[in-house]
Amino acid sequence: MKKILYSLVAVMVVLSMGMLGSCSEDNDGFITATEDDFPQILLPWFGEWENGEPAVYKSLSRNTEFVDSVTVTPALYTTVEWFIDDEKIHEGKKIQHSFLTGEYILKIVATTTKGKSTSRTGKLVVLPLDSDPNPGSDIRDRLVVPGQPAKLHGTNMDKVVKITIGEKEAVATFVENGDNSYIEYIVPADLALGTYRVTLTDNEGNVYGGGKIEISNEAPVVTEETLWEGEFSVTWDTPFTELQEQFKDLVKSGDIVRAYVTGEGQGTMTTGWWNNILTGKGDPEREDITISGSMTLEFTLTDYSMELMNEQAGALFVGNGYTITKISKE
Template structure:
C-alpha cells in the first residue's frame, strides 16, 4: 500500500512541475535584424506595367488605410505621395484634391532594411467642381512654353499653382479648356497642378511633366506626297533636320516652338521611317505606341484633310453654343469630292463624360445614311463611303455637321 502511495505522490509532483513551466510568460522571437514584411493589406500586382488602384473616392472623402508590419516593434512606416514623404505611422486618414496619386507604403527597420507596397489612389471631383482630363499628351510641356489643360467647368479658374509657382490661367469661353504659360523657374520633372478659382477655392488638376527634350507628340503623322506636313510637339524650334526614306529635309515651310511644317517628299503611298535631329545633334523623340522613341512613322496617302483641330461636341449644350454641333467642313469643300470617296472622321473621347455617341448629319440636323455611332468606348476613326444622297444633303444644306456627345473632332478627311 505504501508503494502505491509513493507512486501517486511522485506523479502528482511531476504534474505540478509541468504546470508550473507552462505558466511562464511567452517571449518575443522577432529581432531588430529581421527582414521587414507588410502583412496587410495586400496590393494587387501591376497589369501591363500599370500600378493597381488601391483606393478611389470623391474629393470630399478621405484616403484611410492601416497597415500591419513585422517586426512591429522595430519597424517604422512612411507614406510617400508622388515620391514625396507625407505621413509616418501605420495608419493614415487624409484628404486630397482631385487627381491620381502614386502612393508608396515603405516599412523600414532600425537596421535600415526596408520593403514597400505601391499603388494608385484616384480622387474624383464632385459634379459641381471644375475638373481636368487628359486628352492626349498635352501634359508634356516645355519650360516657358504655352500649354493647355482640357476639362470642364473651368470658366472661373483664374490661376494655377505649379511647383509652388502661381501663374495666370486663361479659360476658354466654353469652360472646356484653359491656356497657361509654363513657369521658366521650374526644372525638368513632374509637377502636380492646383487650380485656384476667383473666390480663392482650390481644386486638383493632376500633373504635368516639364521636359527640355524636343518631342513630337502626334500619335499619327499622315500626308499626301509633295503636300505640306505639320508636326506638333514641344521645343520644336530646335529641330535642324528631318530624314524620311533617305531624304533629309533641312528647309521648312514654318517652324515655331510648338510645331514644324515641311513638304512631304514625292513618295508612293505607304509607311515610311522618320527620324529627326536637333541643332545640338540630339535625337528628336516621337510618340509611338504610348511611348517616346527616336524613330517615328510617316504615312503617305492620297487622303486629303478637310479640317484638323480639337473641337468638343455635345448636343446637351444649349442652342447657340458653338460646341453643340461641329460644322466646320462647309459644302464648298465637297465640290470636287466624288460619290464613292472615303470620308473619315477622326475623334477622341472626353473620358469624364458619362456616354459617347457620334451622329453624322447636316447643320439642319438631317441625319446622313450612316446614322449614329453609339456606345463608343475608345478613340477612333469613323469611315464611310460617300453616296449620292449624302453628298447632295451636304451640298444643299451647307456642310457636313457632326453631332453627339462626349467626344472631340480631331480631323475630317476624304480619299
C-alpha cells in the first residue's frame, strides 16, 4: 500500500514539474510567449476614444517630468517605441522626458521581432504654472496668415518678447488690455501652410509652450457689428454714457465688446456704478487699462457682466485722457 502511495506522489511531482516547465515565466513575471505570437500591451491602461478623439491619458505640470513604463508580451521578443504627435521620441520600456506646456498625442507602439505590432494612443496634457505666459485658444489668434500682423491673447503675456512658430522667430510687442491683454507680432512670411507648435520666450531666455497655430491663406472671418461711432473724449468728469441704458439690450453673454480708442491716459468698461464690467470690482481694484496711442480695448462679456449691467444702471466707459471713436460687438 505504501509503495502505491509513494508512486502516486512521485507521479504528481513529475506532472507538476512538467506543468511548470511548460508555463515558465520570463524576466517580467509573465508567461513566456514565442516570437510568433501577436504582441499585447498589458500596462498601462488607456481610456476609450470619444467622438474620434483619444481620451486624456495623463495630466501633469510643466515642471514635472513625464515618467512611465510599459509591460508587454511576448516580453523577450518585443520592442517599445514612444511617439509624440507622430514623432518618435524614445525607444524602450521605460521613459523619462520633459515637455513644454501644451496638449500632445502620445502613442506607444509595441513590435515583435517578426514585425507584428500593436499600439495605444492617448492625450498627454501638460499644464502651465500660474506665473507662466499662458495664451488662450481663440480661433482669431490661432489661424494666421504669413506676413500679416497677428495677436495672441492670454495671461502673463507681458513677459513675452519673442514668439517662435516652427523654427521661425518673430518679435512680440505686449499690449496692455486688462483681462484681454495680448502680444502683437508679424507672422513670418516664409512659413509654409500647415499647423505648427508655438513657443514663447521671455527676457531671460526662458521658453514656454504656447500650443499650436495654423498658417492659412485666409484669416478667420470676424463678424463685427458697430454699436456706436463718432468722437467722444473721456475724462473723469465726462464718462462715455451714450449707450449706458441700451448696452444690456444690445449685447449678451459671450459677446466681445470692442472700444476703439486713441490718446494717453487710462480707462475701462464699467457698470453705471463705475465697477469693472467683468469683475464687479471698484476703484482702486477696478484695474483701469493704460492707454497709449491707438488701441482696441476688448471685453468678453459673461453672465456676471449681464447681471452687473441689470443691477448697476447699465454700462459706461470711464477714465481720463482718451477718445473713443467706435464701439462694436462680435
